[in-house]
Amino acid sequence: MAQHELVAAGFGGQGIMMLGKLFAEAGVLEGNYATFLPSYGPAMRGGTANCAIVISNEPIASPVLPHPKVCVVMNLPSLKTFEPLVAPGGILIINSSLIKEKAKRTDIKTIYVPANEIAEKAGMTKAANIVILGIVVKATGAVKVESTKEAIKQTLGEAKAKYLPINLQVLDAGLNFDING
Amino acid sequence: MGEKLLMKGAEAIGEAAIRAGCRHFFGYPITPQNEAPAYMARRLPEVNGTFLQAESEVAAINMLYGCAAAGKRVITTSSSPGISLMQEGLSYIAGSELPVVVMNVVRGGPGLGDIAPAQGDYFQAVKGGGHGDYHLIVLAPSTVQESIDLMQLAFDLADKYRNPVMMLSDGLLGQMMEAVEFPGFVDIEKLPKKPWAADSMQGKRSRNLVNSFDLLPEGLEVMNKKMWAKYADVEKNEVKFEEVETADAEYIFVAYGTVARIIKTVIKDLRSKGHKVGLIRPITLYPFPKKQLLALAENPRVKFFLDIELSFGQMIEDVKLSTEFKKPVHFYGRQGGMLPEPNEISEVMLKLMKEAK
Numbered sequence: 001m002a003q004h005e006l007v008a009a010g011f012g013g014q015g016i017m018m019l020g021k022l023f024a025e026a027g028v029l030e031g032n033y034a035t036f037l038p039s040y041g042p043a044m045r046g047g048t049a050n051c052a053i054v055i056s057n058e059p060i061a062s063p064v065l066p067h068p069k070v071c072v073v074m075n076l077p078s079l080k081t082f083e084p085l086v087a088p089g090g091i092l093i094i095n096s097s098l099i100k101e102k103a104k105r106t107d108i109k110t111i112y113v114p115a116n117e118i119a120e121k122a123g124m125t126k127a128a129n130i131v132i133l134g135i136v137v138k139a140t141g142a143v144k145v146e147s148t149k150e151a152i153k154q155t156l157g158e159a160k161a162k163y164l165p166i167n168l169q170v171l172d173a174g175l176n177f178d179i180n181g
Numbered sequence: 182m183g184e185k186l187l188m189k190g191a192e193a194i195g196e197a198a199i200r201a202g203c204r205h206f207f208g209y210p211i212t213p214q215n216e217a218p219a220y221m222a223r224r225l226p227e228v229n230g231t232f233l234q235a236e237s238e239v240a241a242i243n244m245l246y247g248c249a250a251a252g253k254r255v256i257t258t259s260s261s262p263g264i265s266l267m268q269e270g271l272s273y274i275a276g277s278e279l280p281v282v283v284m285n286v287v288r289g290g291p292g293l294g295d296i297a298p299a300q301g302d303y304f305q306a307v308k309g310g311g312h313g314d315y316h317l318i319v320l321a322p323s324t325v326q327e328s329i330d331l332m333q334l335a336f337d338l339a340d341k342y343r344n345p346v347m348m349l350s351d352g353l354l355g356q357m358m359e360a361v362e363f364p365g366f367v368d369i370e371k372l373p374k375k376p377w378a379a380d381s382m383q384g385k386r387s388r389n390l391v392n393s394f395d396l397l398p399e400g401l402e403v404m405n406k407k408m409w410a411k412y413a414d415v416e417k418n419e420v421k422f423e424e425v426e427t428a429d430a431e432y433i434f435v436a437y438g439t440v441a442r443i444i445k446t447v448i449k450d451l452r453s454k455g456h457k458v459g460l461i462r463p464i465t466l467y468p469f470p471k472k473q474l475l476a477l478a479e480n481p482r483v484k485f486f487l488d489i490e491l492s493f494g495q496m497i498e499d500v501k502l503s504t505e506f507k508k509p510v511h512f513y514g515r516q517g518g519m520l521p522e523p524n525e526i527s528e529v530m531l532k533l534m535k536e537a538k
Contacts, residue, residue: 021358027360033359035357035359036187036358036359037358038356038358040213061445062445062523063359066523066524067522
């Protein structure tokens, strides 16, 4: 297993941290090493947030990802900040519902996902982060779909178990999105 | 060892302390370690422990003094400015030879600074931040797992030497989540007894007295000598360090904590390009791995050391003293809570290697 790396970035409130945590949790459920490094500090609602996740079957050296192999940007300021940082040959996943601009880099693979529309169609408008999680799982192959579903189940817990079916539905919508289209 | 859990660093140290037999926490909130007291506030009542948020750091450290004097395992967690406030208490605790564990999740300084990871508190931790002639035993974890693993050792060393132990962490280690495994619970009943504790008459005719006071210089000198005999044992017995790829290394990084992790990435990269680089990572900052550094310095193969810190260079003084100036010791650091990128460190190393040829 190679070292899988993800940086996810967007507005506070878009579920960026949850996206990253679920991805890391899925990795841990498969018995791997994983690190989840949040941007922390003075923050405000609507401000930017990001997190870095590493999953590997070997002990992880640096949890800091200045040049991630895979990057998710959920809003325009994040595209501006992180597009230049993606490792050459890496993947940039862009939430095209909120970002109308195109990426300028040609040495990376870009995937445009209308995540908000897909989430809305699948039944939960605010779950664009779960759509993107599906895309990340599909594009990286870092974790199995089953582990991802288990991570969502465990995170919701018993108290919020009623939201599990709708979350899985939204995840499937993400998984079914044609990432090469 | 149990199952792997994804857990935040600050919470993991709380659980690790409980498993190490600690049932008492006194502290005062400060970012970036608030998840530790929050965790303890919820968890300690479940194990019949005591959590108390003090009115200040000064009060908290003196609560530790009292609890340790009563013979109980006790911890506080704080971050740089809070730890500064605790220095008076730490000096008293060292002078009274009391075992406590203090976690410093270091943030940027000086003053109020910021809440990002930093290593500017090395001098304060290692050289004695309070008044008087004493040492803290200082452990520096570099992963969340190691923070857990070192916690039991911290309590054991504190008890063994009757001396405060500091875990020197940083904001990144406190805030990140990592897959971890916990050891089992220490049986508190089976911990070594503390016949010196001021907890009761213990069936004797006279009370135990715990203090750091002797008005007569003759008496105080005896006490100082006793403490320093103890530190000699600590230096002899308790040095811990990690070496990475030093067996054939010509260029040696020296770093601790979070920075050492970043350097492991650098080493992978430079090794893949054929450069013989290695790392020595002190795990105990006091006692410092002097002998191991000297042995590397005396090895004709080793060309130089490159010390990397999140400060303008504090540990480097110990590196230079340990290596007795037998090889050059270079420095690179970032400050203010900034982290160096692996590429940045590689470039510094490659430039120095070129100059050395």
